[in-house]
Amino acid sequence: MIIGVPKEIKPNENRVGLTPSAVAEFVHHGHEVLVQRGAGEGSGISDGEFIAAGARIVDKAEDVFEAAQMIIKVKEPQQKEIEMLREGQIIYTYLHLAPDRPQTLGLMEKGVVAIAYETIEVDGKLPLLEPMSEVAGKMASIMAAYYLAKPYGGRGVLAGGVTGVHSAKFVIIGGGTAGLNAAKVAAGMGASVYVLDINAERLRYLEDVLPKNCQMIMSNRMNIEEEIKDADAVIGTVLIPGAKTPKLIRYDMLKTMKRGAVIVDVSIDQGGCVETSRPTTHQDPVFEVEGVLHYCVANMPGAYARTSTFALVNATLPFGLIIADLGWREAARRYIPIAKGINVAYGKITCKPVAEAHGLEFVSVDKLLQ
Template sequence: MRVGVPKEIKVQEHRVGLTPMAVREYVAHGHDVLVQTGAGAGIGAADATYLAAGGRIVDSADEVFAGAEMIVKVKEPQPGEWKKLRKGQILFTYLHLAPDPQQAHGLLESGCTAVAYETVTDERGGLPLLAPMSEVAGRLAVEAAAFSLRKTGGGKGLLLGGVPGVPPARVVVLGGGVVGTHAARMAAGLGCELTILDRSLPRLRQLDELFQGRVRTRYSSVATIEEELQAADVVIGAVLIPGASAPKLVTRAMLKLMRPRSVLVDVAIDQGGCFETSRPTTHDAPTYEVDDIIHYCVANMPGAVPATSSHALNHATLPFGLALAAKGEKALIDDVHLRRGLNVHRGRVTCEPVAKALKLPWVDAEDALGVL
């Protein structure tokens, strides 16, 4: 199969869909890889490195989209990109369609087969292609909070970890999944006073054992969230409903419970955000204020560390991408976990949470693909 790697065009997005290592693997499996010139510049991978890996360098995104049977990206296609997609072409990337009706309609009109990293599953019910970026984003969330708490970042002038004789910041993490766990590891490592809220008692038990009493775990409810907001210096939103819009756990009215210049970091912003007052921001202008509360809502947080992120992502996506390149749509028929990643197929929405969020008709992926 001919596989295409365009340069990412989202603001301050420096990751790349395929690293040179991954390109070499595709070529070793008999595939032809078209790489747009400069696609790997953000991770320090020159065109010559891709050539050495067996890829072919082309001058423009138009050439990539026109020549490839499968497009491998990192972020969701931008308007100029989804217009280049066509019927029968496979798109393999993060999509986050639930809060993005414009993109959804663009993909439906293109007729392409769009497979989303974030809804591919594994035999344990996990999300193996979302996990690496969730790990990165969880760790970055604490760094973002630390910067935003500084006076120079608009915050109240607190050092996140404190110093002897001066208490550390109080950090609340909403959600004990991959993002929340990695955020908690960073915050605990800095010595923060930390509370994790989740609705799964088994998960709270796991976290209690993992952190060996260094963090507080609480069952998440409206009452406990309100109580924690009153004492928090930082709240990290780390909730996820696969494929669906994130629930709004903190309303605008709740902001009045918080102390002025406290910080909200919404890692769920890709799925619409878990704070009512969240709206997507970029690395160029990462924060804004609502009711004297600092909001950090960058929609591609791992893009700030593209070298780490791209390699971690490629390690996870490579087996699935090779399967798609080898078998095309048959890979979706053969592998139920990869099939869970199918969000749009030839003009129809095939992911039920996306269809519900966007109020669009839904067809089961198995029916759409003709799985017996």
């Protein structure tokens, strides 16, 4: 199979779909790999490193999309990239289709096979999402602490406080991978951390692994309302695989919060868990509503591109090799996780939460494979 790796064009997205070692693995399996010139620069990977691993460098994205049978990316295809796709072509990347109707319709119209990193599931876990959730969770607490500084619009509260002065209160909604890592960093800075989750068993686990300046609270509407009233920072990390994120913080709740408090909505890729959230970029990351700063960057790990690229490719490579070796149909027949990753195929939506989000017909992967 011919594998194509274009340069990411989403603003400030510096990650790349494959590393040189991953290229070498695809080549070892008998595949040809095309990499767009400069695709790895943002992650500190030179064209020479890709060439040494066996890749062929091509000048333009058009060259990659025209020749490749499978496109491997990081972020969802932008409109310009969707226009270059063709029927039957595989695109393997993060998609986050539930909140993105234009992309969903574009992929359907092109007749591609779109396989989403974020819905490949193994034993109830999302192994291709977890490494980026780690990065985003750790970043969330760093960004919250940064924007709490008065010059950046915050309350002027230091996360860890100092002797004789209260530390900041960090409220983390969602105790999954991102929430756990956000709590670790916030606790490490000395903040008072409160983690809310709907799963009592998960809260027991978090109680065991997190330090003593972290408290676990059952998540429900009343508890969220109470905890955010005196919070200095609120970090939303809620995730329902493949589906739009529920709005757990409503507009009217912002009026009860402290002026200069900070919200970091890590869930923004799936629509955000805050009613007032909207996607922002690393160039213009924050905005204010009712005196509360919102940080809603839709590709947070892109800021730490080298770490994120290598962590991501470690997770995506095994499944990518199976798809390339067997073709998407046989890979889906043999491996349920890959079948779960297929969101769109030949104009049909094959991920139920995506179909429900847009009010469109759902067709199971099994039916397509018959």
